[in-house]
Amino acid sequence: MTEMRSRLPRIVMLATALAAFVLLASWKGVWEWLFSSLYPNQVNYLYPRVGLWILTWQHGLLVSVSSGLSILVGMGLGVLVTRSFGRDFLPAVNSLVSIGQTFPPVAVLALAVPSVGFGAKPAIIALFLYGLLPILRNTVSGLQTVAPAVREAAMGMGMTELQALWRVELPLASKVIMAGIKTSVVINIGTATIGATIGAGGLGAPIITGLASDNTVFILQGSLLAALFAVIADAALDIVEYRFGLEKQ
């Protein structure tokens, strides 16, 4: 019973956000209907150059590639620096990744473009660096909260390092790691809008165009859809977390 109750709001949330997203992205008339009275002087109520679904697809690609890399590298580094052989590198890796996050993504874009050119690549590099910290930090703190006695028992039972990590440490740290992944992905979805400035497309494109042409509806189109995207991703990750029973402990 309690399971059902705690799960229901998440599903409702996900369904509502999804419905709103589909509505806003597919039904062109809705924008005109919503904003014609607010901004009567606007000529265009819909970003004209590329369809919203294509922008969404581009956005999703930027986010999933960069977040995927962040998860892979963040968790990998987190695991390495909590092993006995990697413990010495913990402070170094920590500060390196902190720099990655304090460095503004816009600056990373500016620096990356000359070497890798315009398009999705520099955006992915910037987003990857920006999303690394929450995942790494949570992986490390999640693994560090595993009681030494539990680790000792795992080794004493005859688990190899890898078995202890896979069967005991990661499952126990999973909740904290998952929280880091959620934070990272949600931030990433918002930040990915800057990709439009260097031709990576995505939901940032209407925002940038709207800013340039003083079209508030365009700006709202991009930001509303990006915000809904973030809500959907968060709720979906929640459900993934639930499905794998990570909340059980």
Add this chain to the structure above:
Amino acid sequence: MITLGNVSKRYGKTWAARNLSFTVEEGELCCLIGPSGCGKSTTLKMINRMIEPSSGTITVAGTDVQDVPAERLRRSMGYVIQSIGLFPHMTVLDNIRVVPRLLHWDDTRSKKRARELLELLELAPDTFGGKYPVELSGGQAQRVGVARALAADPQILLMDEPFGALDPISRENLQNQFLAIQKELHKTIVFVTHDIDEAVRLGSKVALLKEGSLVQYAAPEQLLSSPANAFVKKFVGLDRALKRLSRLLAVDFLHPANSVERRVAPELLEAEFRRLEGSDCARYLWVTDEHKRLVGWLDGNIKTGSKVNMFEDLVEIDLADMSVRPDSSLKQALAMFVQQSVVCLPVVDDERRLQGEIRLADVLES
């Protein structure tokens, strides 16, 4: 079964273990004991290579532990630690099945085994099997810890202060249960403790360590009766004579008892008293019913001058206050001698049948 040869472990300038050499025979329960920092835990952990010795060799069943991959070695030994270390994300059954699964047992076999072990440790499998460790009390959790160590039926158990964190009552319960299990299973056990009473109670051998060196390695009786030096004497405490008594059993000091049946003829009773005169327990003539069950005693001292009358002079006995079981310790018996101010106690079995008597003089001389 387990042999340490000149094993040492150094941390910088301090020795956690210094030239340790001793053998734990098969089926023996060896208690490693000593003040904190004496290296007893380190010694234990060197056996399953949780800690690698700086020098020396450890062999288990004739094989040098260094010749076996550490994981395989550990899977062949049960390991119980004070902080228990149950895996919080696994149910009790899954916790017990950890080693069988590492050894690739099939699921039905490992589940069956886990349930058997829960029963052995008096935890109902249906109630406890599906619980998570947070739902268990300290005593229950350590029972699961012991079950987990026994899961793959290892010949050797390594236990690092397993009952140290429990309250005195759970600890005693678990000790009793553990002794009973060991009587049945005959594992070779190395058991670290800082509690001399626990060591004397459980151990068939006790290794007393001090600053990494072995001070005395002997059966507990011997440790208590002939301590090797002043340190041992001090460590085992001033009441070591009493502690020794806790290992001696009444059954080993049994004397045949003088007894009559309740419905004995008066003249035979007289004769019985005359026969008793001069013996150690002359004062006590135990009285039983027709099934040899103890009901009371007659006082030999009142017989002079007056005729003993079975019905007037019979002192009935409350068995809880004045009798011992064959497997009672002499320590318990001594308490009863003092409490009742008597010099003889009857020994009765589970069915209240008189088995014999024990005498205070024997306890004092033991």
